[in-house]
Amino acid sequence: MGYATLNLENPVFRQFIGYAALVLVKTCLMSSITAYYRITRKAFINEEDTASFGKKLQVVLNNPQVERVRRCHLNDLENVIPFVLLGLLYVATGPNQAAASLHFRIFTISRYIHTFVYLLVVPQPARALAFAAGLFVNISMVYSILSQASF
């Protein structure tokens, strides 16, 4: 038998690309939510943006709703991007398919929950738990990767 490869012949890779796409598209769409709140709250941060809405608006640096979406987006960058990178390397280590599925599913579900909880201001510890589940998946994949690496 050979080594696990990063192509569609490998059923773990075929699963991974689906979950990776689901969390990445969510991350990309956070920009649209930010834009929605900037426009409806008239909270633009660049002068050229205020100018394009007809009347002369002030630049707004700290609309609470906009800042909340931006924190959620940054949290995605801090967690989703490492997940996709670690996930790719983890797939290459040839994990058991059931274990790999579990990692990908827990991460994807926890990050969607994290976003809803963050944007809808659900009381803690909802957000902390969703965050911790994602972090746990990433750390677990790091462990698998390091056990196969050479230095």
Next chain:
Amino acid sequence: MGYATLNLENPVFRQFIGYAALVLVKTCLMSSITAYYRITRKAFINEEDTASFGKKLQVVLNNPQVERVRRCHLNDLENVIPFVLLGLLYVATGPNQAAASLHFRIFTISRYIHTFVYLLVVPQPARALAFAAGLFVNISMVYSILSQASF
């Protein structure tokens, strides 16, 4: 015939690595532009940085030119990094080469335009259009990936 592989034998991969390197190096160099403005505007955010310029400067949190570069850099992280990750998975799905080239070229050109427009304060909707073109490429690649994934 076999599956599309992530190595140089695959002409789509060979193209992808070039465009990915071009947008990633632009993202990395944004740090240098930030440093240039911090030094020329004497707008340092860490005390240890102000100390290294001889006279005791104040920490400056909100120089408008520095903040503009930093917003542009963050926007790159939010869009360029997902592009490279999605692009890698998209290449593995074995896309038509002409379609793939088009995706990579539109994204690369739109992000370079986005940076120039942002830093030179070109009036809207220039920045919004450049941003939308990049987002559209990413969403299109998500669609291709999901159509080949298993869950």
Next chain:
Amino acid sequence: MGYATLNLENPVFRQFIGYAALVLVKTCLMSSITAYYRITRKAFINEEDTASFGKKLQVVLNNPQVERVRRCHLNDLENVIPFVLLGLLYVATGPNQAAASLHFRIFTISRYIHTFVYLLVVPQPARALAFAAGLFVNISMVYSILSQASF
């Protein structure tokens, strides 16, 4: 002979996944350091977080220690993520193993130094040098990638 592949059969890839995991796990753990300072300094940024600590605290936007950790974390996102992406493509270009090891080791060591220097407020130019070493590795890998790419 064939092309360099992204699987464990390739010794350069086997090294790469180890260094990539080391720098990614460091980046992921920055969140925990931020959380530690937010809790010990009672500097929460979300209302739902202040509420979960019993007494009604004010939201704190600018605790200096928390903001320092967050800048360090963002700097990781700006440099570590491009390193892992560029590193993956660089491995696919089939670099000399000794040269590749040197790239991965310099980057990994420089980023760990960067974090300690940033968090412990070591005087400049320590942080600038650690940052520059990492950027240099990334630019060098971009050069190798572009020399093998087709457009």
